[in-house]
Every structure is written in C-alpha cells, then in structure tokens.
Amino acid sequence: MILKTRSTSLFFHNHQIGALAVGLKQAASPAFKAYAKQVRANAVAVGKYLMSKDYTIVTGGTENHLVLWDLRPLGLTGNKVEKLCDLCHITLNKNAVFGDSSALSPGGVRIGTPAMTSRGLLEKDFEQIAEFLHRAVTITLKIQTEHGKPLNDFNKGLVNNKEIEELKADVEKFASSFDMPGFSVSDMKYKD
Numbered sequence: 789m790i791l792k793t794r795s796t797s798l799f800f801h802n803h804q805i806g807a808l809a810v811g812l813k814q815a816a817s818p819a820f821k822a823y824a825k826q827v828r829a830n831a832v833a834v835g836k837y838l839m840s841k842d843y844t845i846v847t848g849g850t851e852n853h854l855v856l857w858d859l860r861p862l863g864l865t866g867n868k869v870e871k872l873c874d875l876c877h878i879t880l881n882k883n884a885v886f887g888d889s890s891a892l893s894p895g896g897v898r899i900g901t902p903a904m905t906s907r908g909l910l911e912k913d914f915e916q917i918a919e920f921l922h923r924a925v926t927i928t929l930k931i932q933t934e935h936g937k938p939l940n941d942f943n944k945g946l947v948n949n950k951e952i953e954e955l956k957a958d959v960e961k962f963a964s965s966f967d968m969p970g971f972s973v974s975d976m977k978y979k980d
Contacts, residue, residue, distance in 0.1 A: 823905065823906075826910070827853045827901050827902050827905045828850075828851070828852060828853060828901075829910075829911055830901040830904070830905050830909065830910070830911055830913075830914040831850045831852065831853055831854060831855055831899075831900075831901040831914075832849065832850060832911075833911035833912075833914040833915055833918070834850075834855050834899055834901065834915075834917065834918045834921075835849045835850045835855045836849070837914075837915045837918035837919070837922075838855070838857060838918050838921065838922070841922055843857060843858075843861075843862075843922075843925075844857070844858040844860075844861050845857055845858070846858050846885055846886065846896065853900060853901055853902055854898055854899060854900045854901065855898070855899040855901075856883060856885060856896055856898055856899075857896050857897050857898075857899060857921075858885045858895060858896045859895055859896055859897065860885065860887075860888075860895040860896070862925065862929060863929075863932070863937075864925065864928055864929065864932065865882070865893050865894065865895060866881075866882030866883055866884075866894040866895060866896050866897045867882050867893060867939065868928050868932065868939070868942055869882070869897050869924065869925060870882040870897060871943075871946070872924055872927060872931070872946065872952065873897075873924050875946060875952050875956065876920070876924060876952060876955045876956040876959050877956055877959050877960060877963070878917075878921070878924060878959055879903075880897045880898060880899050880900075880921075881897060881898045881900075882894045882896070882897055882898075883896050883897055883898040884896065899921070901914065904917065904966075906969045907966040907967060907968060908966055908967065909966060913966075916962060920955065920958065920959055920962070923955050924955060927949070927951045927955065931945035931946065931949070932945075
C-alpha cells in the first residue's frame with residue numbers, strides 16, 4: 789500500500805499493517821487498559837517514594853509510564869548512576885534534563901515501569917524498587933566522595949565493592965520472586 793502526502797510517499801508492507809492491527813486490537817482490550825493503568829500507578833508510586841526522600845523528580849511527579857529523576861542537586865550524573873545500577877542488575881537510562889549543558893554528561897536518569905509491571909509488580913513492589921534506587925544513589929555518592937568526580941576515578945570505586953554486591957544480591961532475590969512473562973519460575977523443573 790502507498791499513501792501519498794504532499795511531499796513524501798509512505799510505504800506500508802503487509803507485515804507492518806498486520807502488526808499495527810494486532811497492536812491496536814490489544815490496546816482496545818480491557819486487559820491492556822488495566823495493564824496501562826497499573827503501569828501509570830507504578831510510575832506514580834516510584835516518583836512519590838523518591839520525592840519522599842527529598843529527591844528531585846522533573847515536573848514534580850509523573851502522569852505516564854516513566855519517571856525522570858534529576859540527579860544534579862546531588863552533584864551526580866546520569867552516567868554514574870546508570871553504570872552502578874547496571875552492576876546491580878537494575879536497568880534504567882541516563883537522560884538529559886532541562887538545563888543540562890551537555891548531552892554527553894546528562895544530569896538525570898529515566899525510570900520506566902512497563903517491564904516490571906508485565907511481571908506482575910504493584911505499587912508496593914515499586915516502592916521497594918525505589919528503595920533499591922535510593923540505595924544505589926547513596927552508594928554512588930559514597931564512591932564519588934571517596935574516589936573523585938572524574939569517571940575514570942569513579943570507576944575504580946566500582947571494583948570489588950561490597951555494598952554494590954549486597955545491593956545486587958538483594959535485587960536478584962527480590963526480582964526472582966516474580967515470574968517472567970510467558971513462563972512461571974515456580975513451574976520450571978531443574979535436572980541434576
């Protein structure tokens with residue numbers, strides 16, 4: 789199919805049309821609507837928890853599926869927090885925030901809630917995730933204080949760090965109690 793617009797042609801292939809149709813059908817279902825509401829509620833829970841710890845959330849909260857956390861008041865960059873969280877098996881993304889002078893050193897991180905909502909987590913569970921994030925930032929600040937602000941110096945503090953290992957273990961224990969979409973961890977049979 790080709791749709792003509794004023795200056796361009798848009799090409800759609802049958803597999804794209806099929807995928808769009810499936811996506812629209814899912815989005816219209818009651819189950820998807822409930823899922824979308826839970827995704828938003830979970831993001832609100834993360835934002836509120838972090839704000840209760842006096843952290844700065846861009847726009848003072850969220851009305852959608854993600855939270856944008858401004859780390860600049862702490863003297864941190866999104867690069868450092870993302871790197872430390874990766875080591876602890878927490879996935880988030882460094883993200884520029886309004887007022888950043890360089891996209892290479894973003895002042896915030898973006899926290900999304902859809903993936904873990906798909907695993908069945910509710911608001912109380914996301915408060916625990918927010919506590920893990922608080923611990924991660926506390927560790928990041930400690931490493932930066934002990935080793936220095938330059939990324940090369942900071943990276944030295946990540947090696948053989950007991951606090952990082954403890955947070956990683958806590959995150960793994962917490963996350964392993966929730967099933968992955970498509971299969972149940974409790975149903976898996978292990979063979980010796």
